[in-house]
Structure formats: structure tokens, C-alpha cells
Amino acid sequence: MPRPTRAQRAAIAQRRADAVELRLAGADPLTVGRKLAADPALNSDRIAYPFGYGHELYSKGRPGPDDETLVRSVNRDVTQALEHRLAAAQADVEALRALEDARLDRLYLVAYRRAVRDGELQAIDRALRIMDRRARLLGLDQPARTEISGHDGGPIEIMADTTGDELAALIALTDPAAARDEA
Incomplete structure (x- = not known):
């Protein structure tokens, strides 16, 4: 497949930007795909969107992409557009x-x-x-090290023989909502 021309790349970038804007406005991927489809029969506005989804099929007179393909194409476009925006923001x-x-x-x-x-x-x-x-x-400073210790800097004691009732009582002391749930 030949590399797209500058005008074609600009049209694809515009389609991606439009897809992001539609998704931000709350449109689901299938609605976006139909709105930006090249084939007027698929396009919700009944127009041929320039370099829209399925443009390679439409230009050859073949049927446009199915719904699943439209959704995949929209998701791919939105992901690529957002990655491009993120890279530009990082450069800034x-x-x-x-x-x-x-x-x-x-x-x-x-x-x-x-x-x-x-x-x-x-x-x-x-x-x-x-x-x-x-x-x-x-970011030259190293993060501060935090250490948790027990009484007088010693180890924290954990009792292995704590019963379920003792554990529930401890939880109730720290979380009154959990105590109400138990009752």
C-alpha cells in the first residue's frame, strides 16, 4: 500500500481529531464510526466523510466496513490521537x-x-x-525512606492465635460501620 500523501495524512489527522471530539461528547464508538464513514450509505449524515472509515472500500465501489470493524477503527484512531496528544504534552x-x-x-x-x-x-x-x-x-532528591516499627523501635508484634471474635472486636474499634454490619 503506498504511503499517504500530505493531504491524505492531514485528512486522517482531522478524522482522528473528530473521533476524539465525538467520544469526548459522549458518542459511542459505533456512532462515531458511522458519523465519520466514507460511504454515504453508512454515514449518519448521508455524506461521504473525506478519508472516512472504509474510504479504501468505498473508493473501489465495495461495501463499507461492518459495525465491528467500525468500532475497532474508531478505538484505534482515538488511541493514536490521544497518544499523539500525550507525546506533544510531554514535549511541552x-x-x-x-x-x-x-x-x-x-x-x-x-x-x-x-x-x-x-x-x-x-x-x-x-x-x-x-x-x-x-x-x-x-527530581534530583531521592524519596524519603519510611520505616514502621513497634514499641521502642522494635519489631511489630503479630499474634497468630488471635481468634475471629478478637479480630472482629479490633475492627469494630477502628471502623464503627463494620461493627454495625456484623450485628
């Missing part, structure tokens, strides 16, 4: 992160010079705040 986030990092560089240079040259405590604090902001922006 990365560009913005780089811009913010460059801004922090400029601010840090001023604070650092004052901190080192004059020994200004306020400039030192400002430089540290900028460093902290950069670490959060770029």
Missing part, C-alpha cells in the same frame, strides 16, 4: 522544565555571588532555596 513539559531550569541558573548565579563574596546569610538562604527548587524540578 520538557521544554518548560528546561526553561525553568535556565531561569533558576540565572537567579542562582546572583545569589551565589552575593553569598560567596559578601557572606550574606540571606543570599546563602536564597541560594539554598534555589538549589532545593531545582532538585524538586528535576
Whole structure:
């Protein structure tokens, strides 16, 4: 199959965008497929949607796709369009992160010079705040480790011989709704 032309790719991108918009508006995949079908006999508006679903069949005079194929095509288009939007958004986030990092560089240079040259405590604090902001922006800090322990830092004691009644009583102490359900 030959590669689509630029105009065909634009028409397919438009179909995908229309499919996403229709799905966001609450239309089910079959309704979307029929609305964006190339064959006027399938199209709910009775028009030939440019490069619509089944365009390759319609252009050859063959019957359009069945309902199952329409649904699969719509779902594939919506998935691809959303993946494309997500990739574009990620690129935007990365560009913005780089811009913010460059801004922090400029601010840090001023604070650092004052901190080192004059020994200004306020400039030192400002430089540290900028460093902290950069670490959060770029994810440089490792997550804090959380450890749960028992009395005086020892192990948590678990009693294996706890009966069902004792367990129900413990649950009732912490969840009054569960206690009402048991009764």
C-alpha cells in the first residue's frame, strides 16, 4: 500500500481529531464510526466523510466496513490521537522544565555571588532555596525512606492465635460501620 500523501495524512489527522471530539461528547464508538464513514450509505449524515472509515472500500465501489470493524477503527484512531496528544504534552513539559531550569541558573548565579563574596546569610538562604527548587524540578532528591516499627523501635508484634471474635472486636474499634454490619 503506498504511503499517504500530505493531504491524505492531514485528512486522517482531522478524522482522528473528530473521533476524539465525538467520544469526548459522549458518542459511542459505533456512532462515531458511522458519523465519520466514507460511504454515504453508512454515514449518519448521508455524506461521504473525506478519508472516512472504509474510504479504501468505498473508493473501489465495495461495501463499507461492518459495525465491528467500525468500532475497532474508531478505538484505534482515538488511541493514536490521544497518544499523539500525550507525546506533544510531554514535549511541552520538557521544554518548560528546561526553561525553568535556565531561569533558576540565572537567579542562582546572583545569589551565589552575593553569598560567596559578601557572606550574606540571606543570599546563602536564597541560594539554598534555589538549589532545593531545582532538585524538586528535576527530581534530583531521592524519596524519603519510611520505616514502621513497634514499641521502642522494635519489631511489630503479630499474634497468630488471635481468634475471629478478637479480630472482629479490633475492627469494630477502628471502623464503627463494620461493627454495625456484623450485628
